[in-house]
Amino acid sequence: MDKYYLNRDEAILLIIDIQEKLVPAISQGQMVIKNTNLLIKAASIMDIPIVVTEQYPKGLGSTVPEIQQNLEGIHKCDKLTFSACTQDVMESLKKTGRKKVIITGMETHVCVFQTVRDLLKQGYYVFIAADSVSSRTEENKRNGLELMRDMGAVISNTETIIFDLLKQAGTEEFKVLSKLIK
16 A cells, blocks of 8 residues: 555656657647646655656757756756666665655656666656656557556556645645646
């Protein structure tokens, strides 16, 4: 049952490959950007570490400016493998001592899927914000989400994740984040 509980002291946000030349080809790409930014804001307010990857930035460009502007001072991990579980990323995750990874990014059925598989194999709990990941086609996204659920990842959404991390209303964090979600 512990795999379904998100606690800010155990969580990490992993943003996978939301890049300039990839986003235009992605179904619901703007929704992914919007919801990823909500998760970045929540992570920042709650002191949750953020790790960002970029797949072959020479060819696919950098993280989109709409997200980049919210990542000041955050180290980006370049990669060539589809899985984000590179040495750089794994060292970043291990340094935090946290085991619950919230994932946003693209593409759901390739880089996100392979990352989730590798993280689960290494003993991490994985939470997918289903409205913060996508692929070029809805069918590929759906298939990727099904595969990840079958492997043991928790398929959730941006609002559920944020409110689960918040735990209660009435706090300053709640007031700030609830205004952004409306």
